[in-house]
Structure formats: structure tokens, C-alpha cells
Amino acid sequence: VVVCALAVCVVAIVLEITGNNGALPNKNFFTTDDGKTWFADSASKLPPFDHNGAQAVRCYVFKGKNGEFAGLLQKYDDTNRAELARRGDKLPPRDMPSLVKKPGDKEWTSVGPDQEALMLAHVSPPDGSNSDIEIVMP
Numbered sequence: 001v002v003v004c005a006l007a008v009c010v011v012a013i014v015l016e017i018t019g020n021n022g023a024l025p026n027k028n029f030f031t032t033d034d035g036k037t038w039f040a041d042s043a044s045k046l047p048p049f050d051h052n053g054a055q056a057v058r059c060y061v062f063k064g065k066n067g068e069f070a071g072l073l074q075k076y077d078d079t080n081r082a083e084l085a086r087r088g089d090k091l092p093p094r095d096m097p098s099l100v101k102k103p104g105d106k107e108w109t110s111v112g113p114d115q116e117a118l119m120l121a122h123v124s125p126p127d128g129s130n131s132d133i134e135i136v137m138p
Contacts (some may be wrong), residue, residue, distance in 0.1 A: 068136055
């Protein structure tokens, strides 16, 4: 049951992120200030990268009843980022971990793509409410 639920969550998030036509997004949101603000840039950029002298990381933005908020931040460690850049892949291999954290957390956690998708499926608004939220794409 848990495996089936996880699979459904992963599929739902991938479909939401890629849109109705299944194409990868051209842009993603990124942040340089731990999710307080975000900006859109090319989806081909591998986080972290330099943006106006600051380190930019991927920022998953959601919309709830009280507006938009950063729900999860993501980047690659130096080794995996270099491997992705060398390969030129648009999507990381299914077994390549990334580093994620919620805005405000101090520590980054290494997770696989399935764990990241599960974390995205369980994002909640910063006000602690259980209201419905949806992911926002640039």
C-alpha cells in the first residue's frame, strides 16, 4: 500500500511539474535568500549556481489560500553537479541524490528522487494550515 501510494505521489508530481503535454519546463524558480524571494531562470541551470554574486538554489513554489510560498529548496553537491554538467542530461539519473531542505532549516539532507517527490507531496503552508496547495511553475 505504501509503495503504491508513493508511486502515485511521484507520478502526480512529475505530471504537475511537466505540465499537460509531458514536456520538461523551460524555466524553474530559484532563490538566493533561503526562499524569501525567488526568480525564474533557465531550467537547464544546475543548482547551485552564481546569480549576481550569490549562490542560487532551486526553489519549489506553491500557492495556498494565503498566497505563494517556497515549500522546498534543492541543489546538488559538487560531485553530482559536475557529473550532471559533464553528461549534459536534462534529468538526473533515477538513483542520483540531491540535497534538499525546507526554507528556514539549517541543514541540507541528501535524498533520492523518490524521497524528494514524497517531500514535495507533503509540503504544507508556512501558516501550518491544512489547506489545499498547488505547485506554481514560472
